Amino acid sequence: MDFTFPEELILLRETVKRYVDKELRPLEKGIEEAGKADPNVLRSLRLKAAKVGIYAHNLPTEIGGGGLNCLGQVVVAEELGRTTMPLSRSAGYLPALLAYCNPEQQSWFVDPLVSGEKFVTYAVTEPDAGSDVGSTKTRASKENDGWVLNGGKCFVSNVDIADWVIVVAVTDAQASINNRFTLFIVEKSNPGFHFIRNIRKIGWHGAEFCQFSLDDCHVSDDCIIGEVNVGFELIMLAINLTRIHLGGIYVGMGLELRDLAIGYAKQRKTFGKRLGDHQAIQFMLADIDCELEACRLLVYAAADAYDKGHSDMRIAASRAKLMGSEMAFRTADRVLQIFGAAGVSCDYPIERMFRDSRAFRIGEGTSEIQRTQIARHLLR
Numbered sequence: 001m002d003f004t005f006p007e008e009l010i011l012l013r014e015t016v017k018r019y020v021d022k023e024l025r026p027l028e029k030g031i032e033e034a035g036k037a038d039p040n041v042l043r044s045l046r047l048k049a050a051k052v053g054i055y056a057h058n059l060p061t062e063i064g065g066g067g068l069n070c071l072g073q074v075v076v077a078e079e080l081g082r083t084t085m086p087l088s089r090s091a092g093y094l095p096a097l098l099a100y101c102n103p104e105q106q107s108w109f110v111d112p113l114v115s116g117e118k119f120v121t122y123a124v125t126e127p128d129a130g131s132d133v134g135s136t137k138t139r140a141s142k143e144n145d146g147w148v149l150n151g152g153k154c155f156v157s158n159v160d161i162a163d164w165v166i167v168v169a170v171t172d173a174q175a176s177i178n179n180r181f182t183l184f185i186v187e188k189s190n191p192g193f194h195f196i197r198n199i200r201k202i203g204w205h206g207a208e209f210c211q212f213s214l215d216d217c218h219v220s221d222d223c224i225i226g227e228v229n230v231g232f233e234l235i236m237l238a239i240n241l242t243r244i245h246l247g248g249i250y251v252g253m254g255l256e257l258r259d260l261a262i263g264y265a266k267q268r269k270t271f272g273k274r275l276g277d278h279q280a281i282q283f284m285l286a287d288i289d290c291e292l293e294a295c296r297l298l299v300y301a302a303a304d305a306y307d308k309g310h311s312d313m314r315i316a317a318s319r320a321k322l323m324g325s326e327m328a329f330r331t332a333d334r335v336l337q338i339f340g341a342a343g344v345s346c347d348y349p350i351e352r353m354f355r356d357s358r359a360f361r362i363g364e365g366t367s368e369i370q371r372t373q374i375a376r377h378l379l380r
């Protein structure tokens with residue numbers, strides 16, 4: 001595999017890096033200290049990212065996105081992974097599901113999203129259905145003029161700042177999981193949509209974790225993404241791309257952590273020499289470096305498999321998600337150790353990255369679910 005990036009991708013990486021350094025990094029500490037992000041600030045960041053040309057970079061050009069292939073999306077993700085999750089999201093990786101919207105949904109739904117004016121999130125998880133999506137209880141019943149949704153979702157990111165939520169609901173309870181679900185665009189101002197709460201959590205300050213219910217929530221037929229009963233297939237297609245993107249985010253956090261560790265190991269002195277001159281610290285740095293570079297190649301390989309349409313792309317995406325998330329958490333732990341008490345303190349971003357990286361092993365399919373998929377593939 002040749003990962004010599006074309007000139008335009010190298011330039012794009014530099015653009016994103018500059019954008020992160022200038023617009024996002026200065027906001028990190030304030031959001032962390034406040035424990036939340038101002039929705040108006042996030043909105044203005046989305047508009048700024050759109051102006052710079054990086055917002056919606058992952059969506060096809062036909063619907064107004066940047067049209068980057070998967071490898072390009074990973075390059076952008078590596079730079080975005082160097083900042084916090086809410087800030088990286090404001091720079092424009094939009095739900096891959098939007099690629100399945102029909103032309104009639106373009107002007108009222110997709111256009112305001114790709115411009116950054118409006119925001120959407122997607123809701124699969126329920127109190128009794130996380131990894132086990134087949135146990136989803138939220139239902140949609142057909143009525144003459146549309147559908148009526150009833151149920152509830154939890155642990156959904158950013159519902160508080162969203163204008164719409166893409167909701168996964170059961171439309172054929174008797175069918176196999178592949179033909180059981182449909183995706184509905186639900187406007188948050190819909191009288192049947194009830195926001196319940198932001199759930200307190202470790203890490204990801206500024207990106208809320210939300211719970212809501214749908215009580216006789218009427219939506220029209222125009223609000224279906226794709227076809228009726230093909231929701232599961234669309235989620236699975238989108239999730240592969242998102243898992244590879246996340247692999248890039250995890251590598252980005254690893255790169256940031258490695259840079260911080262190297263800087264500190266060169267500057268801090270103990271027992272009359274630099275921290276980096278102690279073999280125990282050198283070994284930790286070497287392990288950080290090897291795991292990071294190995295993950296980076298795994299993520300690039302997954303992106304390459306996706307771009308070339310390889311049949312085992314799904315497994316490559318699971319490998320990237322599994323190894324990347326585990327690497328980021330292990331790296332944050334090692335770097336915190338290298339920093340000692342300074343790493344535990346809030347004077348440095350290490351403690352924040354340690355907390356943020358923990359959730360990586362759970363969201364978008366836990367490490368156990370990735371392992372299960374990889375093992376099933378091996379034993380098939």
Ligand SMILES: Cc1cc2nc3c(=O)[nH]c(=O)nc-3n(C[C@H](O)[C@H](O)[C@H](O)COP(=O)(O)OP(=O)(O)OC[C@H]3O[C@@H](n4cnc5c(N)ncnc54)[C@H](O)[C@@H]3O)c2cc1C
Nearest residue numbers: 122123124125130131132155156157359362363364366368
């Ligand atoms: C930061 C973050 C953001 C999120 N954002 C969203 C979002 O925007 N939208 C959304 O819909 N959801 C979101 N989620 C929810 C996420 O998708 C679920 O947390 C995830 O699917 C796991 O479900 P669960 O938490 O209910 O765990 P469970 O499914 O209850 O699993 C609990 C534990 O058991 C393990 N386990 C479960 N089944 C098996 C099995 N068969 N074999 C082995 N081990 C198993 C799991 O790996 C886990 O360790 C988010 C989660 C996080 C952490």
